[in-house]
Amino acid sequence: MSTSGHLKMKKIPVKPFWWDRGLFIIDQTELPEKEIVLKLDKVKKVYEAIKNLKIRGAPLIGCIAAYGVVVSFIENENLPFCKLKDKIKKDIEKLKSSRPTAYNLFYALRRMEKIIDNFGISKKKLKQNLLKEAEKIYKEDLIACYKIGEYGEKIIKDGMGILTHCNAGGLATSGFGTALAPIYVAKQKCKKIHVYVDETRPVLQGARLTCWELEKNRIPYTLICDNMAGYLMSKKEIDIVIVGADRIAKNGDTANKIGTYSLAVLANYHKIPFYIAAPISTFDFNIEDGSKIPIEERDENEVKKINGKYISPENADVFNPAFDVTPNYLITGFITEKGIIKPEEIEKLKNMGG
């Protein structure tokens, strides 16, 4: 995979996956302790990698799902052409069911479906076109994230304390990140910044992944527990909050990692700007508002067990939503590849995407 001319000279902060006659990922459940590379040579493995958070982050889920369709082709190549197409379509449905909230999953798979419907005149052509479309989705994300970085960098002032939640970095995308992209660009421009990283219970993507990639890119940061963010805001250590998104409704209501809503309320109380950074592929123009976004509830052992050991009574009752919805009126703006927009301007993006 080569990047566009625009990006050739820019170092990509993180490479969470690559295609080399097959799909390879870094298993994010093993970070930061181990960097283990997995080959996903079966759709079942792609499905499980998404479901079990070996890869996560809405834009990355989109990229991996797109390449997952190519994996499906290769896995079933020996079937008669018609059966092959049917099988790939079944696999697409399977992949769609891996996680319910991240919109990029559905966005990417719909584009891959269109290739099968419209550009599948022969096996050879179909394979070429599927691979081309997956690469296109990947490159578009790379460029979109870099542009998010360029637009977002403009609102980051020298000396700022920036709070982020979960991992919306290179590891959650094709490599530049969404919420972290402006931080990477600010670093390139030698701005002095300090990032506060919410550890992000229960899966600890902040502690495990965001710290890992900020460290790799030599960006100064401090890890905090999620419940410390309000205290830091009251101490005036936080000048801006930037987080990613899993799905954004037409009115700007935004589903993102559980805890985002609390941060938005806290930022509002402390009059701190609260930004969502996301490519247009995360906007769901078919959904009027956040109440329609399906919220995934995950296994209770994500909360009860850490590092293989219970932190609570074994039979404790647990509530474990993976996401929450932040209403548009708590969001200062959306940092997109088309610029920074207000919730009420989202409609304009509709025909600009992908």
Next chain:
Amino acid sequence: MSTSGHLKMKKIPVKPFWWDRGLFIIDQTELPEKEIVLKLDKVKKVYEAIKNLKIRGAPLIGCIAAYGVVVSFIENENLPFCKLKDKIKKDIEKLKSSRPTAYNLFYALRRMEKIIDNFGISKKKLKQNLLKEAEKIYKEDLIACYKIGEYGEKIIKDGMGILTHCNAGGLATSGFGTALAPIYVAKQKCKKIHVYVDETRPVLQGARLTCWELEKNRIPYTLICDNMAGYLMSKKEIDIVIVGADRIAKNGDTANKIGTYSLAVLANYHKIPFYIAAPISTFDFNIEDGSKIPIEERDENEVKKINGKYISPENADVFNPAFDVTPNYLITGFITEKGIIKPEEIEKLKNMGG
């Protein structure tokens, strides 16, 4: 230790320590997995038990420190009387330095100091009087907490969802708890309630201790991660928030476990009543406001390591304040042994305590 007549018939929910010719505690760092009893037969052990959170919770720290002074007497009994008194006073200073925020520690140790100054005419008398004073501090806490339960129960309505943070239960006190006392009394009165328990990072006192004692007392509860509280409030699952306190300033500003301030802001935003439950021994009438309360910062490995394994890069920079301060205007009321009072009524309590 026998309890007062008033309480004789009431079952104490939890026994976190007892005196039986020596000081015994349940090691709270091992809960909920193991119930390990430790004998603290040296002041050094008492100091370390407090410092390393084997026992914690402001009222319990007060009780243990008081008995710690008796331990000092027994440990040094063979010294000449004058040297013995000096040594005990040195030990009191040592105990005072174990943790800086919990006011009950200083309150209890000051009372024990007064015994040495005023009632130490002979070794035998001194020992008797020290033990009597420690027992008095314990029993007063037991009664105060039970009364907190009786007053607090009145604001708990049938069917309520109650959110609590950290552990302000039996394990944090002489046995009834502060924030949990109204819940125990509501349960005795057969009110249907449901408790939401913040896991309370980094030390997880909610997940480990509050769940354990609610389970022991058959009170329905759900464990959540700290960052889920706002989402639950937005879903109208929380009708009231009740937490404990480590120190309350004259104006009502309250130091409590880190994360309390964020909860208070969230409760305010969602118009949910936010109560502090604490005995008068937690009120520091010498401090005008919360800015004067010393906030303990603890070891960064409390955040970085869980169950013996790192959850972040090993050299991650960490901020780990053990407490935050909630300003009086975010507090609906204080549930005390003298009734439920508003922040502006605190002055009235001054001559009612202990």
